[in-house]
Amino acid sequence: MSVEALHTRYVDAPPDLRRIDVRGLCKTFQLAGAAIEAVRDVSFNVRRGEFVALLGPSGSGKSTVLNMIATLVKPTSGEILIDGTPVVPGQATPNVGYVFQRDTLFPWRTVADNIGYGLELAGIPVAERKERVRACLTQAGLQDFGNAYPPALSGGMRQRAALMRTLVVEPQVLLMDEPFGALDTHTKIDMHDVLLRIWEREKQTVLFVTHDLGEALTLADRIILFSARPGRIKETFEVDFARPRNAVKIRETPRYAELFQLIWHSLGEEFIRGRKP
Amino acid sequence: MRRARRPGRTFAWQALICVCLLSIWQWGYDLHGRLPWLVPDLLDPYFVSKPSDIFEHFLTLSCLKSKLGVFNGWFNGEFTRCMARSENNLWVATAITLKNTFFGFLTGVVSGFAAGLVLGRSDHLSAIFQPFITAVNSIPRIALAPIIVLAFGIGDTSKIVTSWIVVVFLVFFNTFEGARSIDEGFVNAARLLGASEWQITRTVVIPSTMAWVFASLTPAISFALIGVIVGEFIGAERGIGRLIIESEARAEASGMMVAVIVLMLVGVALSALIWRLQAYLLRWQQHNFAE
Numbered sequence: 001m002s003v004e005a006l007h008t009r010y011v012d013a014p015p016d017l018r019r020i021d022v023r024g025l026c027k028t029f030q031l032a033g034a035a036i037e038a039v040r041d042v043s044f045n046v047r048r049g050e051f052v053a054l055l056g057p058s059g060s061g062k063s064t065v066l067n068m069i070a071t072l073v074k075p076t077s078g079e080i081l082i083d084g085t086p087v088v089p090g091q092a093t094p095n096v097g098y099v100f101q102r103d104t105l106f107p108w109r110t111v112a113d114n115i116g117y118g119l120e121l122a123g124i125p126v127a128e129r130k131e132r133v134r135a136c137l138t139q140a141g142l143q144d145f146g147n148a149y150p151p152a153l154s155g156g157m158r159q160r161a162a163l164m165r166t167l168v169v170e171p172q173v174l175l176m177d178e179p180f181g182a183l184d185t186h187t188k189i190d191m192h193d194v195l196l197r198i199w200e201r202e203k204q205t206v207l208f209v210t211h212d213l214g215e216a217l218t219l220a221d222r223i224i225l226f227s228a229r230p231g232r233i234k235e236t237f238e239v240d241f242a243r244p245r246n247a248v249k250i251r252e253t254p255r256y257a258e259l260f261q262l263i264w265h266s267l268g269e270e271f272i273r274g275r276k277p
Numbered sequence: 278m279r280r281a282r283r284p285g286r287t288f289a290w291q292a293l294i295c296v297c298l299l300s301i302w303q304w305g306y307d308l309h310g311r312l313p314w315l316v317p318d319l320l321d322p323y324f325v326s327k328p329s330d331i332f333e334h335f336l337t338l339s340c341l342k343s344k345l346g347v348f349n350g351w352f353n354g355e356f357t358r359c360m361a362r363s364e365n366n367l368w369v370a371t372a373i374t375l376k377n378t379f380f381g382f383l384t385g386v387v388s389g390f391a392a393g394l395v396l397g398r399s400d401h402l403s404a405i406f407q408p409f410i411t412a413v414n415s416i417p418r419i420a421l422a423p424i425i426v427l428a429f430g431i432g433d434t435s436k437i438v439t440s441w442i443v444v445v446f447l448v449f450f451n452t453f454e455g456a457r458s459i460d461e462g463f464v465n466a467a468r469l470l471g472a473s474e475w476q477i478t479r480t481v482v483i484p485s486t487m488a489w490v491f492a493s494l495t496p497a498i499s500f501a502l503i504g505v506i507v508g509e510f511i512g513a514e515r516g517i518g519r520l521i522i523e524s525e526a527r528a529e530a531s532g533m534m535v536a537v538i539v540l541m542l543v544g545v546a547l548s549a550l551i552w553r554l555q556a557y558l559l560r561w562q563q564h565n566f567a568e
Contacts, residue, residue, distance in 0.1 A: 008389040009442060029312070070469060072465055072469070073467075091468050091473050092468055092470070094471070096469075097469070097470075098466075098469040100462060100465075100466060102462070104460075104462040104463055104465070105559055106463060106466075106480075106484070106485075106563045107562075108484040108485070108487075108559075109484075109561070110561075117467075117470060118470040119478070120480075121467075121471050121472050121476055121480075123472065149561045165466075165470070166470075169470065169471070204349065
């Protein structure tokens with residue numbers, strides 16, 4: 001397939017199929033008296049059950065975009081709709097789960113109690129809570145660590161637990177901010193398989209921020225490439241690997257190499273631009 | 278590698294040190310009389326008493342022995358009569374002081390904790406109250422004790438208030454700092470999982486502040502005890518502080534020493550209680566840094 005075909009094939013979904021709809025999003029931060037334009041006029045939308053990666057060099061505003069969708073950051077201007085309803089800054093949107101860059105497991109709760117936290121907040125009875133937490137522990141391969149406290153776990157185990165804490169309440173939309181950024185390469189690929197298995201079964205709508213091209217290619221249906229600051233959408237790429245995917249095998253295919261090279265070039269330009277003062 | 282701890286050995290050393298110190302206290306002054314060139318002129322029993330006298334005095338103050346040096350029988354009613362006769366006997370004094378310490382500590386911890394949480398989580402309120410808190414905190418609180426006794430009388434209330442005022446600031450500042458230094462990541466995680474403000478306070482703010490609060494509780498319990506004793510020095514009918522004042526009036530070093538030793542034991546017991554509570558409530562901290 002030619003390079004051009006990759007760019008043009010994507011057409012915006014009709015409004016009723018859009019789960020996340022972002023229009024004209026801008027964000028300017030005030031830092032020590034200076035105005036820093038982090039995001040400039042970003043518009044895109046994500047279909048139901050689609051896995052979209054926001055890719056870009058650090059400082060390209062992709063995390064800011066995600067945090068605005070998650071209501072953690074208030075946009076300077078623009079609109080964010082989830083299932084057609086505008087989000088309210090500072091107020092959690094129902095059915096939206098968020099996975100942080102660094103794990104924010106509560107160190108004063110055991111792993112099981114961390115995972116069950118969302119259910120506890122929702123007032124789910126203890127028996128059902130236990131059952132669902134046990135299922136999650138098993139799914140994450142943490143069945144022997146339910147009673148451990150997070151600091152005793154390895155980084156990969158902690159991030160799996162953090163993922164389960166978000167997934168246990170069964171959100172339909174999953175916002176992920178470089179969730180595997182702090183892990184080593186092999187643990188990261190393990191996590192990709194864990195995430196792929198879950199997503200292929202549950203088909204949540206995922207918005208996944210990363211600066212790792214390999215990660216974006218492995219996981220996503222579509223990659224939105226951000227330019228260096230101020231963050232704008234530079235290009236959009238369709239990732240047409242068949243599902244179910246295998247995080248290890250996929251990297252060995254010629255198509256992976258082809259796509260990697262294509263996007264790498266464009267991403268590389270932004271890395272270089274972002275480095276300039 | 279560090280050598281494994283042997284509890285038996287440690288205890289043996291501790292016992293040996295105790296025996297040595299007590300022996301010097303008991304016989305050191307006699308030895309000075311005989312060998313002045315070897316032992317310095319310290320430990321005059323007139324000022325510091327000595328263990329045997331202190332023990333004797335303990336027996337009389339606690340009504341176990343009569344003033345004539347005979348053991349009070351339990352069954353002949355002598356003990357009960359002695360208890361009734363001496364209004365500020367050691368048992369009553371200890372109970373009163375403990376009770377006032379407990380209430381001073383409790384009210385101080387609860388109010389200090391509550392105020393610290395509220396102000397620690399609100400930039401607006403903490404900005405308003407900042408200068409007042411700094412001003413009041415600059416007063417040596419114990420200097421207020423005479424005023425408090427004047428205002429609240431020589432009963433238990435004035436001791437509880439004195440105790441409260443020294444404890445409350447300590448706990449307040451620690452809670453305040455703890456609430457300020459909460460990792461916002463935890464708060465955001467809770468919020469995005471659907472926690473309400475109250476749920477965030479209960480499940481994130483309070484647990485992550487706990488370590489700070491506990492750091493203040495051991496000093497707080499000693500402070501509470503100090504507050505009560507000072508209050509009793511200034512004016513009280515009963516209590517260990519009163520016992521010390523009475524002994525001082527009679528120039529009885531052994532009486533004062535009995536009171537001081539009882540205070541020490543009370544202090545140790547209360548701290549041990551705090552440690553136990555802390556070990557339970559902060560058990561998650563012991564699992565840190567296991568990697």
